[in-house]
Amino acid sequence: GAVVSQHPSRVICKSGTSVKIECRSLDFQATTMFWYRQFPKKSLMLMATSNEGSKATYEQGVEKDKFLINHASLTLSTLTVTSAHPEDSSFYICSGRDAYEQYFGPGTRLTVT
Amino acid sequence: DAKTTQPPSMDCAEGRAANLPCNHSTISGNEYVYWYRQIHSQGPQYIIHGLKNNETNEMASLIITEDRKSSTLILPHATLRDTAVYYCIVRVGSNAGNMLTFGGGTRLMVKP
Numbered sequence: 010g011a012v013v014s015q016h017p018s019r020v021i022c023k024s025g026t027s028v029k030i031e032c033r034s035l036d037f038q039a040t041t042m043f044w045y046r047q048f049p050k051k052s053l054m055l056m057a058t059s060n061e062g063s064k065a066t067y068e069q070g071v072e073k074d075k076f077l078i079n080h081a082s083l084t085l086s087t088l089t090v091t092s093a094h095p096e097d098s099s100f101y102i103c104s105g106r107d108a109y110e111q112y113f114g115p116g117t118r119l120t121v122t
Numbered sequence: 123d124a125k126t127t128q129p130p131s132m133d134c135a136e137g138r139a140a141n142l143p144c145n146h147s148t149i150s151g152n153e154y155v156y157w158y159r160q161i162h163s164q165g166p167q168y169i170i171h172g173l174k175n176n177e178t179n180e181m182a183s184l185i186i187t188e189d190r191k192s193s194t195l196i197l198p199h200a201t202l203r204d205t206a207v208y209y210c211i212v213r214v215g216s217n218a219g220n221m222l223t224f225g226g227g228t229r230l231m232v233k234p
């Protein structure tokens with residue numbers, strides 16, 4: 010299957026700082042990318058959907074000014090958590106979609122201290 | 123609204139078949155049944171999908187009832203590495219027209 014990578018795999022940051030997470034589709038062009046968040050022992054919750062070159066569409070309850078998403082190319086999307094707080098600590102998973110299927114990255118564990 | 127219902131957890135002995143049930147009684151005629159799994163601290167991994175016929179691949183078999191209101195994922199010879207959360211998802215179309223929405227899943231524990 011197609012490969013999606015995320016960087017970094019783990020990050021620890023201080024409260025109030027911003028963190029950027031990169032998501033790359035390595036062997037396919039992702040016309041759409043999704044960002045999910047997963048709290049411990051919970052299921053994946055969709056945060057936002059982005060199409061290349063367009064503004065992201067955020068799910069209800071997700072603050073667009075706090076979770077900045079950029080999808081500048083067909084192989085790269087970034088999620089920036091701005092002014093992170095401890096409650097933003099979570100497992101963030103991106104997913105890229107081509108014409109056929111949706112493929113998931115390995116996830117990024119964010120810990121805000 | 124949850125479109126699928128799965129037991130929250132199951133145990134299976136190593137080497138035995140693991141049968142994971144899923145109820146999707148409100149499934150529409152154009153909705154496919156997808157199965158993904160998520161090993162701890164990793165992203166979801168695609169397993170298999172089907173519309174109405176039973177499907178088999180190198181990972182698992184998918185049995186869909188004739189009325190399509192339920193299905194069973196079968197791991198024929200479970201190993202310790204199959205310990206994961208298994209998600210049953212219904213989605214319109216077999217291509218990527220609609221995103222995947224995850225429910226609670228079944229936490230499968232394979233025991234030696």
